[in-house]
Amino acid sequence: MIAATRLILANLAVAIVAFALGALMAVMQAVARxxxxxxxxxxxxxxxxxxxxxxxxxxxFTTFFIMALGYLVAGTTLGRVAGLKWxxxxxxxxxxxxxxxxxxxLSGTSTVLYTFYPPLLAHPAFYxxxxxxxxxxxxxxxxxxxxxxxxxxxxxxxxxxxxxHGMMTTVIIWILATAGLAVEVLVLILPWSFxxxxxxxxxxxxxxxxxxxxxxxxxxxxxAYVLWYTVIPRVAGGRxxxxxxxxxxxxxxxxxxxxxxxxxxxTDPGISSGWKLVHTFTTYxxxxxxxxxxxxxxxxxxxxxxxxxxxGLFGWIRLLPWRDPxxxxxxxxxxxxxxGGFGGAINAAYAMNAMVHNTAWIQGHFHLTVGTAVALTFxxxxxxxxxxxxxxxxxxxxxxxxxxxxxxxxxxxxxxxNHIVGLMGMPRRVYTGEYQDVAAAQAWIPLVxxxxxxxxxxxxxxxxxxxxxxxxxxxxxxxERLPMEYAEAMAPPEPGPSIWDRFGVWTAVAALMIIxxxxxxxxxxxxxxxxxxxxxxxx
Ligand code: HAS
Ligand code: CU
Numbered sequence: 429m430i431a432a433t434r435l436i437l438a439n440l441a442v443a444i445v446a447f448a449l450g451a452l453m454a455v456m457q458a459v460a461r462x463x464x465x466x467x468x469x470x471x472x473x474x475x476x477x478x479x480x481x482x483x484x485x486x487x488x489f490t491t492f493f494i495m496a497l498g499y500l501v502a503g504t505t506l507g508r509v510a511g512l513k514w515x516x517x518x519x520x521x522x523x524x525x526x527x528x529x530x531x532x533x534l535s536g537t538s539t540v541l542y543t544f545y546p547p548l549l550a551h552p553a554f555y556x557x558x559x560x561x562x563x564x565x566x567x568x569x570x571x572x573x574x575x576x577x578x579x580x581x582x583x584x585x586x587x588x589x590x591x592x593h594g595m596m597t598t599v600i601i602w603i604l605a606t607a608g609l610a611v612e613v614l615v616l617i618l619p620w621s622f623x624x625x626x627x628x629x630x631x632x633x634x635x636x637x638x639x640x641x642x643x644x645x646x647x648x649x650x651x652a653y654v655l656w657y658t659v660i661p662r663v664a665g666g667r668x669x670x671x672x673x674x675x676x677x678x679x680x681x682x683x684x685x686x687x688x689x690x691x692x693x694x695t696d697p698g699i700s701s702g703w704k705l706v707h708t709f710t711t712y713x714x715x716x717x718x719x720x721x722x723x724x725x726x727x728x729x730x731x732x733x734x735x736x737x738x739x740g741l742f743g744w745i746r747l748l749p750w751r752d753p754x755x756x757x758x759x760x761x762x763x764x765x766x767x768g769g770f771g772g773a774i775n776a777a778y779a780m781n782a783m784v785h786n787t788a789w790i791q792g793h794f795h796l797t798v799g800t801a802v803a804l805t806f807x808x809x810x811x812x813x814x815x816x817x818x819x820x821x822x823x824x825x826x827x828x829x830x831x832x833x834x835x836x837x838x839x840x841x842x843x844x845x846n847h848i849v850g851l852m853g854m855p856r857r858v859y860t861g862e863y864q865d866v867a868a869a870q871a872w873i874p875l876v877x878x879x880x881x882x883x884x885x886x887x888x889x890x891x892x893x894x895x896x897x898x899x900x901x902x903x904x905x906x907x908e909r910l911p912m913e914y915a916e917a918m919a920p921p922e923p924g925p926s927i928w929d930r931f932g933v934w935t936a937v938a939a940l941m942i943i944x945x946x947x948x949x950x951x952x953x954x955x956x957x958x959x960x961x962x963x964x965x966x967x
Contacts, residue, residue, distance in 0.1 A: 430912060431503035433817050435515055439496035440810065442523055443489050444897055447803075449530075450484035451890035453477040458842070458883025461861050462876050472967045474859045475539045482542025483533060483558075486648075486798060488526050491561065493806050494651045495519070495568045498595050500813065501654065502572060504912050505589035506579040515571045522564025529557030539967040541857070543637065544617075546628045549963030552621045555613055562606055569599045587921045588929050590671055591914055594654035597678040600935050602647045604686045604942060608639025620963065627960035631698050632953050638689035639946055646685035646714075648798050650678070652761070652805040656725050660758050661915035663812065664748055666732025669724045671917035675928040677724070680717040682934045684710060687941035690949070694781045698956065703949040704778065710945065711776040718769055725762060731918065753822075757808020757832040761801045764839060768796030771847065788858075789850025792843040800839050807893050808832055814897070816912045820904035824896045831896070834889035841882025845875040 430436070456466045457477055495518075502509050509515055531553070532538040538550035544558075576588070576596055588596070612633055620628045661668045668674065690707035693699060733744025749755045771793045774780045784790065811828050815821055822828050850856070854863075854872045861876030863869035927933070 429909065430500065430817060431507065432499050432509040432512060432515065433503075435509070435512065435519065436496045436499050436503070436817060438519055439492045439499065442519075442526070443492035443496065443806075444810070444894060446484045446488040446492065446526070448890070448894045450481045450489060451887055451894075453481035453484070455883055455887035457481065458880045458886075461859070462880035463860060463862060463873075464880070471859045472536070472539070475541070475857075475967055476533065476536055478857065479539050479541050480530065480533045483529060485803070486542050487558070487561065488530075490648050490798070490802065490806075491522070491565055492526075494598065494647070495522070495565065497651050497654070497809075498568060498572050498598070500817075500912075501591045501595045502575040505592045505914070506575055508575065508578075509571060510575040510578040511571045514567055514574075518564045518567025518571065520564075521567065522561045525557045525560025525562075525564060527557070528553050528560065532557060536967070537965070539965070543641065545637070546617065546620070546630050546633045547961040547964050549621060549965050552618065555617055555621055559613055559618075562609065565602065566606070569603055572596065572599045585924070587923070587926065589914070590668075590674060590917075590921070591654055591658040593675055593929065594650060594657065594678050596931055597682050598647060598650040598654070600682050600931060600938070601643050601650065601685055604682075604935070604938055605640045605643035605647060608636045608689075608946075612636035612640070627962055629953075629958050629960040631693075631696055632950075632958070634693060634696065635689075635699070635946075635950060635953060638692045639942070640689075641692065642689040643686045645794075645798060646681055648802045650681055652802045653677075653721060655805055655809055656721070656758055656762070657728075658914045659809075659812070660725070660755065661728040661732060662913060663752060663755050663758075664729055664732035666728055666730075666735045666915075668915045668917040669727040669731070670919040671921040672919065672928070673720065673724055674917075675921075675926070677717045677720050679928050679934050680720075681714075682938050683941065684714040684717065686938045687945040688714060689946075691776050691781070694778055695785055698953055699949050700952070701778075703945070706945055708776060708778060710941075712773075715769065715773060715776075718765075722762075722766065722769075728915070729759070751829055753825075753828040753832055754808040754812035756829070757804045757811075757835075760832050760836040761804045761808075764796050764804070764836065765801035767843075768793060768801060771796065784850055786856055787850035788846045788854045788856050790856050792846030792850060795839060795843045795846070799843075800835065804832060804835050804839075807835070810893075810897055813912075814900055816910045818901070819906045819909040820900050821907060822896060823899040823904045827892045828896050831889050831892040834885055834892065838882045838885030838887075838889055842879045842886060843882070845878040845882070849875040849879075 457474060460466045460469055460474055499509050499515065532551045538554035540548040540550045544550060572595060576592065616628055616633050619625050657668060657674050688707055688710040690699060690704050691711045694704055729748060730744050733747050736747040738744025738747040775784060775793060811822050849872045852871060853868065861869065861873050
């Protein structure tokens with residue numbers, strides 16, 4: 429039996445419940461924007477729903493899923509999770525925080541969207557709950573590091589297993605990212621939301637937010653990459669291209685994903701264009717490990733397709749296990765991420781960002797990236813891992829087989845029109861496609877309707893997923909547990925110590941880079957004349 433199975437299942441369960449609730453909100457938003465009357469339809473409900481959707485999917489579903497995956501990887505590659513009591517304490521802290529924040533949102537007092545930009549003001553419970561969620565995740569970080577160190581002390585000369593290497597880089601990115609969030613919430617937002625100070629500086633708060641918010645996206649992505657690299661080649665029937673290249677890629681994510689964030693603030697005043705340019709460089713740097721990943725995962729899949737007898741330039745693609753729900757989820761995630769990454773390169777260019785910033789393009793972009801590359805990989809992984817954790821076979825294999833394809837099709841319908849309508853000038857975060865009947869908005873409506881159809885298909889897919897998982901857990905009989913195995917590498921790791929396994933060194937380098945790229949712009953913001961704002965709760 430896999431170590432810490434109950435802990436893993438508990439974290440997964442919270443993730444899936446959050447996902448289901450968030451999906452319900454999402455479908456209402458998609459159809460409401462297309463002008464369909466939904467129950468309680470009003471601008472107030474719309475933004476409440478968008479806040480709940482963003483927080484539940486982007487912050488709760490991801491964080492709990494990643495914590496589950498971290499424990500699974502530690503339990504299977506190192507043999508044990510050290511500090512189980514702490515891990516459970518972290519789970520409860522994060523869960524209590526999640527419940528508090530969710531209730532604050534549902535009460536209608538905290539409609540501030542998932543980025544909670546000041547001067548939008550939420551009830552203090554919203555921020556306190558979110559703080560507890562992060563504290564819970566820090567405990568997870570502590571348990572992961574403790575498990576790694578205990579293993580390292582017992583195995584001084586050995587290379588850390590590859591999947592654990594990837595999870596450790598995820599932990600490090602999360603710690604470096606949440607340092608910015610801690611300043612924003614503890615120093616700026618909490619005193620203001622409790623009324624101890626009456627004004628807040630939106631730009632300074634936002635700058636600390638994006639110090640956190642950008643690496644946050646890699647905190648989501650890297651666990652998906654861990655699965656693409658260390659599990660999928662085996663599921664596909666082949667081997668990973670190279671162990672060493674993978675380690676270099678993971679380390680590059682520590683170095684390049686953390687000293688970035690100002691590309692979310694290209695249009696913000698008070699930050700010089702020079703520092704924005706520096707962040708543009710680091711943004712393009714962060715594309716590099718994903719491009720290497722594209723090469724490596726395709727090479728691994730080709731290896732699998734040829735091992736299955738595939739020939740010719742593309743003949744191997746057909747022979748991949750397209751009916752396996754985990755494989756299909758990941759392959760479709762990869763195809764979608766190729767599009768999402770392409771959009772990312774456009775966002776990152778200062779001049780082109782001006783065309784897409786704050787338009788519907790952005791919601792198109794992040795539903796391809798976090799909403800598919802990450803979320804669909806996680807969903808597919810559930811089908812694979814549950815029989816290994818519990819011995820229960822997936823209850824509705826046909827539904828599971830179709831579900832990733834539905835997601836893929838639904839997401840193209842949702843995201844591509846959003847990209848186009850964004851280029852046509854439709855802002856993001858708007859309540860209706862009609863936009864108070866202004867003439868320019870007429871041309872948006874067909875595309876908004878198309879994206880609503882995508883939203884409905886996505887909802888059907890989400891319910892297929894949740895239904896299959898719930899029935900599997902409640903109805904499928906327990907049988908033999910399938911083995912939990914990772915992919916072998918065509919080029920295995922070289923024996924002996926390696927610089928790529930020195931997490932402390934890379935963390936220190938990344939911290940230094942963060943100080944270099946954020947120190948001067950933040951110093952300037954803190955020392956120049958500022959005009960902070962009172963809080964607003966428009967809903
Ligand atoms: Fe982004 C905004 C730039 C990646 C998430 N991004 C966002 C927001 C979110 C988000 C949530 O520079 C909105 C935030 C908000 O609410 O305001 N993003 C990038 C760049 C990348 C990128 C350069 N984003 C991500 C990932 C995310 C994510 C990953 C979540 C997981 N993004 C931006 C910028 C903005 C932004 C600006 C601000 C815009 C604004 O103005 O507000 C890159 O990392 C992308 C690199 C990826 C690739 C693709 C590699 C392809 C692979 C698969 C290939 C395999 C295949 C195999 C095709 C280069 C690895 C198929 C073969 C078979 C046989 C199946
Ligand atoms: Cu970013």
